[in-house]
Amino acid sequence: MQIGMVGLGKMGGNMAERLRRAGHEVVGYDRDPKVGDVASLEELAARLVAPRVVWVMVPAGEPTRSTVMRLGELLSPGDVVVDGGNSNYLDDRKHADALAEHGVGFVDVGVSGGVWGLENGYALMAGGDPQHVEKLQPIFQALKPEGEDGYVHAGTVGAGHFAKMVHNGIEYGIMQAFAEGWELLEATDVVTDVPGAFRSWRTGTVIRSWLLDLLVRALDEDPDLAELKGYAEDSGEGRWTVQAAVDHAVPLPAITAALYARFSSRQEDSPAMKMVAALRNQFGGHAVSSAEGMRAKGADAPGADVNPPHA
Template sequence: MLMTQQADIGLIGLAVMGQNLVLNMTDHGFKVAVYNRSREKTDEFLAAEPDNENLLGCFSIEELISSLAAPRKIMLMVKAGEVVDLFIEQLLPYLDEGDIIIDGGNSLYTDSQRRTDYLAEKGIQFIGTGVSGGEEGARYGPSIMPGGNVAAWASVKPIFQAIAAKADDAPCCDWVGDGGAGHYVKMVHNGIEYGDMQLIAESYHLMRYGLGLSADECQTVFAEWNTGLLDSYLIEITAEILKFKDEDGAPLVDKILDAAGQKGTGKWTGISSLELGIPVTLITESVYSRCLSALKDERIKAQAHFGEIPPTPAMSEQEKAEMLQAIHDALYASKIISYAQGYMLMREAAKEFSWQLNYGGIALMWRGGCIIRSTFLGEIKNAYEANPELSNLLLADFFSNALQKSAANWRKAVIFAIQRQIPTPALSSALTFFDGYKSATLPANMIQAQRDYFGAHTYERIDAPRGTFFHTDWIQSGGRVSSTTYEV
């Protein structure tokens, strides 16, 4: 039986995220038609919402499409990859020119670019949108990052901006850019999330095993940090996690296996950084840290082979307090590096794919609803509003001053970790990047000489214009300069 009611939007995929987005939409007065491959899932969802007049259950693709007002808007909340393409093909026979397909999953940005182009040829508009905030965000206000076919934006804007989180009364949702831009920005968001989580975990590890603090003492520290410069969702939930006790009264976190999982978006960020030649070192170290954590059995054997880490030397309360401040400053400074690297990557991707990204607007979209939301993001927005052509966040006064103020304690915390044999790959790589970025001279001249020696790859000279390349016959010249110049 075909539907005659006119729903504002249809949604396919009634897992938790899909259900919560639907309820968010219906709460805001939008009529939503829903469909799931499993009829039982649809029946269960409808049964749980018997009085929701804005909810319309459908049991076939054709039924779903016939229930929608033109232009039809169908949002897919299904597993990224082939499943999205399969649903697109099922939808196409029932759609008219100008109808809109929205992919709200964690899709790879190149897939979103491909789908935008493919559907445009068929007269169908496509939006690939990042949705961040987890289950709670989906239900009460996520961060939404749409990209794709800009012609579709006017039709979905009222819905997306109504259900999005709000920061200073502004919706954490705006158009990102063409093609795969929305999912690219979501990918970078997730990469920064990987970095933030690793930085917090390393800071916790330094407290617990470097300073010998109990879980309760660590909880107190994180709760306090959440009231200052580090105020953020991830710091907040870290304090909540440390508060949680198992049935025997012991901290639950101590009983969780130290082998972290991942779903791929952090890896995608690292791959993109390599493809574009942008040193997103902190995020890639965070991905590798999860990979290393997964080698649990090997790590147990290695510890037995190399011996236990020496016990923590006794420290006075004053020394502990000073080191806690050092860890705080290291975490804050490293967080700045993580965001700066993420923005470097987005800036290069915008050049590569001809996207017009609003960097301050992206920070605004991340200020509420999403996993990396924090007061910190307001300063990023301010930096790009003051200078839209800002080449790097580290050069903005706020962040430059913050790094210089934190530098001494940052180094102190990393040295402390090395002395205690506590791995801090994210905190350390952030410091190394900072030192490299602000160094006018790096040892790459030796690398270029080596490359020219064994492979005749040429090099540039500091006393010649950029773009003028030289090659030296290092062996036959007997140590004397004998170069060939190449104009490029």
């Protein structure tokens, strides 16, 4: 199957490569001409054979909105645009309605897998009309992990990004619990092998998970996390999850507390936030700040923002 890919960064580039390995033809566009196959969205649309599919992997907000709007002008009835970025689910209906005026379909897909997705596959949560989602099944099957799990048609437009938003909110809570547990173990002299304790939990316990595996990996690389500043950015989806909970009167005490803990990390060097920062780097390749680097930049001031939000 032929597909256009807009945005060839950490996620988009690896997804394009996984699709190529599965035998699909990918025509890629990126603002960096060194990594793209074409020089513009116009050239991308011209290279694709109708009915066309274009998958967008650019930062949420205005970059996604402007890209989707431009594709609506370039594409034809029967084509489909996929937003696989971390967009707010409330934006999806606006984008779908705008594209529908041109006869172009829209599918939103929440994507999880980070920098490991190229080899392991990506968990995919799709939202959209059944006829549009069905058209994308060969792409979904190539991107997802092997086996029956890892993909869901979650519902109508917006459902994919809503499911991914809640997924990320849960991720916040789990990461915060691991981080607080690590800080408590480190704060006493009762347990003398803290990394070993976490390692022992990887098999046979009810908290074994990929995040626990990544935690152990982070401690293997830096046992005391001495090289990290206790600063953790939030990607936006944690905030949206909490806001959705307010909108629907659903209590989310753990997820809300985890989001607020990230805010607190920008005010002081929190030991727990070092672990959160380490875990984000492990599964997503997110940027981290060294303790020395933060001091050198004078970024210890409250509210200093050294890591831009992940898109």
